[in-house]
Amino acid sequence: MRNTKVNMIDLMGQYKKIKKEVDTNIISTIESGRFVNGPIVSVFCENLKKFLRVKYVIPCANGTDALQIAYMALGLKPGDEIICPSWTYIATAEAALVLGIKTIFCDVDLDTFNMTAEKVEPLISDKTKAIVPVHLYGQSVNMDDIISLARKYNLKVIEDNAQAIGCEYEFKSGVKRMTGTIGDIGTTSFYPSKNLGCFGDGGAIFTNDDKLAKRIKMISNHGEEVKYKHDIIGCNSRLDSIQAEILNIKLKYLKEYNKNRNLMAKNYNSAFTELSDIKVPKKIKNSTHVYHQYTIKVNKDCRDELKNYLLKNGIPTMIYYPIPIHKQSPYRSDTNLPNTDKLSKTVLSLPIHTEIENSNQEYIIQKILNFFK
Numbered sequence: 170m171r172n173t174k175v176n177m178i179d180l181m182g183q184y185k186k187i188k189k190e191v192d193t194n195i196i197s198t199i200e201s202g203r204f205v206n207g208p209i210v211s212v213f214c215e216n217l218k219k220f221l222r223v224k225y226v227i228p229c230a231n232g233t234d235a236l237q238i239a240y241m242a243l244g245l246k247p248g249d250e251i252i253c254p255s256w257t258y259i260a261t262a263e264a265a266l267v268l269g270i271k272t273i274f275c276d277v278d279l280d281t282f283n284m285t286a287e288k289v290e291p292l293i294s295d296k297t298k299a300i301v302p303v304h305l306y307g308q309s310v311n312m313d314d315i316i317s318l319a320r321k322y323n324l325k326v327i328e329d330n331a332q333a334i335g336c337e338y339e340f341k342s343g344v345k346r347m348t349g350t351i352g353d354i355g356t357t358s359f360y361p362s363k364n365l366g367c368f369g370d371g372g373a374i375f376t377n378d379d380k381l382a383k384r385i386k387m388i389s390n391h392g393e394e395v396k397y398k399h400d401i402i403g404c405n406s407r408l409d410s411i412q413a414e415i416l417n418i419k420l421k422y423l424k425e426y427n428k429n430r431n432l433m434a435k436n437y438n439s440a441f442t443e444l445s446d447i448k449v450p451k452k453i454k455n456s457t458h459v460y461h462q463y464t465i466k467v468n469k470d471c472r473d474e475l476k477n478y479l480l481k482n483g484i485p486t487m488i489y490y491p492i493p494i495h496k497q498s499p500y501r502s503d504t505n506l507p508n509t510d511k512l513s514k515t516v517l518s519l520p521i522h523t524e525i526e527n528s529n530q531e532y533i534i535q536k537i538l539n540f541f542k
C-alpha cells in the first residue's frame with residue numbers, strides 16, 4: 170500500500186542515501202574557500218570524461234548556456250540556420266535565437282519522439298550550418314542517419330543531451346558511443362531533476378575536437394585563455410565547486426539510477442500491455458534508454474481527463490510539452506508539424522524514480538488501469 174506521498178521524482182529519497190558523503194564534502198568545500206573553479210571541478214570533469222569516453226568535458230553554468238556556448242564555438246552568426254526539433258525544451262531554440270541564429274523546426278517521429286534524418290533533409294538550405302538532435306526523454310536519436318546526412322551536406326552536429334546522460338548509442342558498424350559525444354559538440358544540463366542533477370544549476374559541454382575544446386573553454390570564461398587577455402567575445406558560465414562535489418558523488422551512482430529508471434519503465438510496460446488506450450514509449454534497437462521521462466501516449470481524446478483523475482488520486486504527472494516551440498509567440502512559425510502537434514495533445518509523463526521503494530508504482534499502475542476500466 171501507499172506509504173508516502175507520490176512524487177514525480179524522488180530527489181529527497183536520493184539525497185538520504187548519500188547524505189553523509191554529500192554533507193561532508195559540501196562542508197569541506199565551504200571550509201576550503203574555493204567556491205569557483207576549486208579542484209573538485211576538474212576532478213568531476215575528469216571522472217565524467219572517463220564515464221562518457223570523450224576527450225573534453227568543459228563545465229558551465231547550465232544546459233542553456235552549454236547550448237549557447239556550443240553555437241558560439243562553432244562560429245554560427247546571425248542569419249545562419251540550424252535545424253532542431255520543435256518538440257523539445259525551449260532552451261534548444263532559445264540559445265540560438267539570442268545569437269540571431271534562425272531555428273528551422275523539424276517534425277519528430279511519433280513513436281520515438283525524436284527527429285529523424287528524413288524529416289531534416291527537406292529543410293536544409295544554403296544557410297543551414299548545423300543540425301541539433303535532442304535525445305528526448307532519455308533515448309538516442311538515430312545517429313547513423315543524422316551523421317551521414319551531416320556529412321552529405323557538410324553540416325555540424327550539436328547534440329542536446331540534457332535528457333540522456335548515460336545513454337549509449339550503437340552504430341550499425343557495431344561501434345558504441347555515449348550520446349553527447351557523437352556529434353561535433355554535445356551539451357548537457359545538471360538541473361536537479363535531470364538524470365545527473367546537482368542542487369542548483371549546472372551544465373557541461375563535450376567534444377573530441379582539440380580546437381573546439383579550446384574555443385569552448387575560452388568562451389565560457391570571458392573569451393580569455395591567459396588571465397585578463399580577452400581574444401574573443403565570451404560569457405561568464407562556470408560550475409560552482411559545491412555543485413561539482415555533489416555531481417562527483419552522484420556520478421558514481423548514475424548507472425544504478427538509470428538502471429532503476431529502467432526497472433520502473435519495465436514494470437509500467439508490462440502493466441500496460443493489455444491497455445489499448447495508451448501506448449507505451451517505444452524503445453529502439455540501437456540505443457539504450459535512460460528514461461529521463463517515461464512518456465505514454467493516450468490514444469483516445471482523454472489525456473487531460475486521465476491527468477486530472479490521477480491528480481485527484483494524489484498522483485502527479487507532467488505534459489512535456491503542452492505548447493511546442495513553433496507555437497510559442499516569439500518563435501512562431503507557420504511550418505506544419507503534424508506529429509509535434511499531435512504529441513502535444515496526447516503525451517503524458519508518469520512519475521519515474523531512482524528510488525523504486527519510494528515510488529508507489531503499484532498504486533500508480535492500479536489507478537491508471539482503473540481509469541480505463
Ligand SMILES: *Cc1c(COP(=O)(O)O)cnc(C)c1O
Pocket residue numbers: 231232233234257258260261303329331332357358359360370371372
Ligand atoms: C533541461 C534542458 C535544457 C536546459 O537546461 P538548463 O540547465 O535548465 O538550462 C536544454 N535542453 C533540454 C532538452 C533540456 O531538457
